[in-house]
Amino acid sequence: MSDGTPTKKAPYVVPIGPIHPALKEPVQFLFEMEGEVVKKADFAPGQTHRGIEWMGMHRNPVQIVHLTDRICGICGVTHSLAFARAVEQIVDIEVPARADYIRVIIAELERIQSHLLWAGVAAHELGFDTLFYLAWRVREESMDVIEYITGNRINYGLVQVGGVRRDIVPDQHPTIKKCLDGYRDLLGKMLNLFLNDTTISIRCKDTGLLTFEKALELSCVGPTARASGVVKDVRVDYPYSAYGDLDISPILPSAYGGGINGDVYDRIVVRLLEVAQSVEIIETCLKEMPDGPILWESKLPKLLSACKKAHGEAVGRHEAPRGECLHYVAMDGHEAPAMWKVKASSYSNLHSWIPMLEGEQLADVPIIVASIDPCLSCTDRVAVLRGVKRDLMTKEDLHRLSVEKTRRIQGC
Amino acid sequence: MALPMIREILAQVFKIPATNPFPARFLPPSVTEFLKKVGAGEATINPPVATPPRFRGKIVYDRDGCIGCNLCIRVCPAHAIEFIPETKRVRIYVTQCIFCSQCNDICPKGVLTMSPEFLLGTEDRFAESQIVE
Amino acid sequence: MLSMDVILVTILAAGALSIIGIVVGLILLGIDRRISARMQARIGPPLRQPFIDLKKLLSKENIIPENAIPSLFNAAPIVALASSIVVLLYLPIGSMMPILGGYGDLILVMYLLAVPALAMVAGGFASGSPYATVGAQREMVSMIAYELPLASIVIAVAWLLYSSGIADPFALSSIVANPIWSLVGPIGMVGLFVLLLTFAWVSPAELSKIPFDTPEAETELAGGVLVEYSGKNLGLFTIAQGVKTLVMGGLAVAIFFPWNLSPLLGLAGYAALAVDAVFFFAKVILLMILSVTVIRTGLARFRITHVVTLFWVWFGVAGLFGLSLVILDSVLAGWF
Missing domain, CATH: 3.30.70.3270 (Alpha-Beta Plaits)
Incomplete structure (x- = not known):
């Protein structure tokens, strides 16, 4: 330009989403591009709010625990476990030890299948469909075992307030062990295919960087945080169920030999190594599982009346495959909880998108977006609609609205 | 340039595919007609994958x-x-x-x-x- | 100058070859999908799946986006298909000499090969969608990128024929008549092999297949240049893709593997033509499986910057290296 302003190409805007092949769930991105480079990124979640918390506040805890299975399509046990743990703290339920071990086994099986599912999605985002098919093919082994233990593939319905609904009997051990051995053999192959492939490493190394400081600042959780070197794992920091009895440590990308860069490649490393860790955990749990009951109270009517009498509030935490998942429950002597709040793991990770995406190429947007393993249906808690126009709510607006609602509820 | 997948796919060509086959090999012109034929024993379908023990169905x-x-x-x-x-x-x-x-x-x-x-x-x-x- | 008869025969032959080209091209796509599926442990669609897809596409209406320039948008698929078919007419099919052989040579084929890509670029820009615009820009960049190695292959072949004293070194008929491997010594063999490998990597780029499918990149651009195309227009692009696959295979066969079966079997006349044509298509299928299917199944997608680096630096160097070996060989052959 001749008027002295710095010459630059006019940035153009590329919208991605809410519906786009790069996104497995609806979220809207707006990118200001210069050529192929993302200059500015913004995103708008809240496209797939389902009002599940509202549904829960009209039901009793025994009903909600199965509603929580449906919060996420992949984490079938994460939310029910976190919710059940919150209710158990309020009602003061001592979960039998055997149930704790079964909960850990199913949670770790879920981690295996979730990480493999993610690995497949990541490969697909890289345009590597062969690896995607392979990862999902081997994922089926864990799905089969989950189905074998719980009865169903996705909505396990295994966790009950005060324990689990189905036992793992010794007859089932050989099938589970066979699957675990299969994964142990497979891990080397998966690591080789993902980490030694030149076409993958040139796309993933130094892509979508999230520094240690940024990860701390944004309170990232799960593999996203660990890949940036943040040692953070609810299973270790705040042991629950049978995790306290187990000797585990958070997996950092340095475990594979390299340094910690906090790029997409490191996130692949962390997730693949966590699959191996989960295999070991399940093996240990199967070996050390104590005998005993699997439910605090097998008669549901008694459990219901115990829940009805309870007063108090509690937070249930669980290290989901994507990071810490948190359920806040408050009960006040009614059938239904007075308050139920779900914080899915992706909620903490979404904001890491902005620093990761800015300065990257458009071609890497899908893999960077997928690299935090976003689960938007779990995350979306609010959708604001005014007529047909969509308003953006700031923190102040939300605060004002909550104050208004509190006043309305209290009737003053 | 390391491309470990090339070896993998070349080996896979000679292995049996992992996919579960569809009930019919090709989409029949009319599904209901086809099912009728199956009922009458004139045609066969690939059976669905068996449900696990203690499956929760209808x-x-x-x-x-x-x-x-x-x-x-x-x-x-x-x-x-x-x-x-x-x-x-x-x-x-x-x-x-x-x-x-x-x-x-x-x-x-x-x-x-x-x-x-x-x-x-x-x-x-x-x-x-x-x-x- | 030409008699009516010759023109009539040419038109008839061209028509027949176009239809054969379209059918074989679609079968090629089917084989590619099937083999690729087997490599991924899937069963894969039946071989006639591209025909089923095409039938459906052609029965659907064209949707023209509001922002599009309709004339350019609708012309692009027709130009793409027409130019791919014209290239086919310049290619020798087995022992049958190219129908339009008298009117152009390898240089023209190279230019014509660029036309379908250009049509896609034009169609992409005319779509009025940001995805298509980005896709069209990428298509242009990758086109420029793979031209350099392709050109070095063509020059090497022409140089070889020229230095061997063969008249008309750029004509495809003379390239086919004199298999290049027989014109070189050991050093030239190495050079030609390097060029063959280069060509094997240029083919998927020319056909916009993974890892070079950045212009269409499904996961980032949702189909890129083709994002707004639907119905009949998309059907035409599908046919063009099939014919282009056949053309790239045919070009590879003509340059690197021009041998025919009929002299071996002692056939003549129409039988020889038929046998050679079948043999030609078999060679094309084999080459396409090796260079397109294996590469597209076994690799992840490159960024556009990688495509440029790969073709300008690595395959550019490889092409020039092969070319210099071929030249060195013929110079040495002249000395001794």
Whole structure:
């Protein structure tokens, strides 16, 4: 330009989403591009709010625990476990030890299948469909075992307030062990295919960087945080169920030999190594599982009346495959909880998108977006609609609205 | 340049595919006609993958054993069970059922069970097959 | 100058070859999908799946986006298909000499090969969608990128024929008549092999297949240049893709593997033509499986910057290296 302003190409805007092949769930991105480079990124979640918390506040805890299975399509046990743990703290339920071990086994099986599912999605985002098919093919082994233990593939319905609904009997051990051995053999192959492939490493190394400081600042959780070197794992920091009895440590990308860069490649490393860790955990749990009951109270009517009498509030935490998942429950002597709040793991990770995406190429947007393993249906808690126009709510607006609602509820 | 996948795919060409085959090899011109033929034994289909033990499929209700205690309605997360006061029995809407089988757990008489039947798709949510009573 | 008869025969032959080209091209796509599926442990669609897809596409209406320039948008698929078919007419099919052989040579084929890509670029820009615009820009960049190695292959072949004293070194008929491997010594063999490998990597780029499918990149651009195309227009692009696959295979066969079966079997006349044509298509299928299917199944997608680096630096160097070996060989052959 001749008027002295710095010459630059006019940035153009590329919208991605809410519906786009790069996104497995609806979220809207707006990118200001210069050529192929993302200059500015913004995103708008809240496209797939389902009002599940509202549904829960009209039901009793025994009903909600199965509603929580449906919060996420992949984490079938994460939310029910976190919710059940919150209710158990309020009602003061001592979960039998055997149930704790079964909960850990199913949670770790879920981690295996979730990480493999993610690995497949990541490969697909890289345009590597062969690896995607392979990862999902081997994922089926864990799905089969989950189905074998719980009865169903996705909505396990295994966790009950005060324990689990189905036992793992010794007859089932050989099938589970066979699957675990299969994964142990497979891990080397998966690591080789993902980490030694030149076409993958040139796309993933130094892509979508999230520094240690940024990860701390944004309170990232799960593999996203660990890949940036943040040692953070609810299973270790705040042991629950049978995790306290187990000797585990958070997996950092340095475990594979390299340094910690906090790029997409490191996130692949962390997730693949966590699959191996989960295999070991399940093996240990199967070996050390104590005998005993699997439910605090097998008669549901008694459990219901115990829940009805309870007063108090509690937070249930669980290290989901994507990071810490948190359920806040408050009960006040009614059938239904007075308050139920779900914080899915992706909620903490979404904001890491902005620093990761800015300065990257458009071609890497899908893999960077997928690299935090976003689960938007779990995350979306609010959708604001005014007529047909969509308003953006700031923190102040939300605060004002909550104050208004509190006043309305209290009737003053 | 390391491309470990090339070896993998070249080996895979000579292995048996992992996909479960479709019921029919090619899409028949008319699915209903094809199913009729299968029923008459003139055509064969690839059977569906077997359901696991203790699979939770379509609910089965033993009407005669029911005492109308309403407990199942209290634990049904999906409000899929309706009490019919005239007959003192329940009616279960399969389209609403989420197959948690919690009603089976709570039923004092054990009249509710889960069958392995899972092919339940239909366009009418009040079809005869979708209501158990 | 030409008699009516010759023109009539040419038109008839061209028509027949176009139809054969379209059918074989679609079969090629089917084989590619099937083999690729087997490599991914899937069963894969039946071989006639591209025909089923095409039938459906052609029965659907064209949707023209509001922002599009309709004339350019609709012309692009026709130009793409027409130019791919014209290239086919310049290619020798087995022992049958190119129908339009008298009117152009390898240089023209190279230019014509660029036309379908250009049509896609034009169609992409005319779509009025940001995805298509980005896709069209990428298509242009990758086109420029793979031209350099392709050009070095063509020059090497022409140089070889020229230095061997063969008249008309750029004509495809003379390239086919004199298999290049027989014109070189050991050093030239190495050079030609390097060029063959280069050509094997240029083919998927020319056909916009993974890892070079950045212009269409499904996961980032949702189909890129083709994002707004639907119905008949998309059907035409599909046919063009099939014919282009056949053309790239045919070009590879003509340059690197021009041998025929009929002299070996002692056939003549129409039988020889038929046998050679079948043999030609078999060679094309084999080459396409090796260079397109294996590469597209076994690699992840490159960024556009990688495509440029790969073709300008690595395959550019490889092409020039092969070319210099071929030249060195013929110079040495002249000395001794």
